[in-house]
Amino acid sequence: MASFSPLFPGLTAGDSISPDQDQLTGTEGKSVTMKCNYQTSSSYKYLYWYKHDSDLQAPQFILWKRAKGSTDEHIPDKRYESRTTDTSTELIIRKLTLADTALYYCAVDTQ
Numbered sequence: 001m002a003s004f005s006p007l008f009p010g011l012t013a014g015d016s017i018s019p020d021q022d023q024l025t026g027t028e029g030k031s032v033t034m035k036c037n038y039q040t041s042s043s044y045k046y047l048y049w050y051k052h053d054s055d056l057q058a059p060q061f062i063l064w065k066r067a068k069g070s071t072d073e074h075i076p077d078k079r080y081e082s083r084t085t086d087t088s089t090e091l092i093i094r095k096l097t098l099a100d101t102a103l104y105y106c107a108v109d110t111q
Contacts, residue, residue: 047066049063067089068086
């Protein structure tokens, strides 16, 4: 897992996001939780997760979720879940498979 900060229109100097740990392992059939910590002065925050499993392809969108206090989210694959606070976002992957082996990115959009 690594941090990912694409250039969103609202991203301002001082905004940051970074992984809680650099490497994480899991067991097939079990769940795993990844966490990124972020800082922004914006009250309007969207947190994103992406999966990158091949240098030949662009990262794949997993989900987006508004920061704590909102129920807005888009999570197409129900094996994934996200929890957010005012300073962190978590990605939970249930029923791990070998195909989940990848680099995961977190991003924040502060429009």
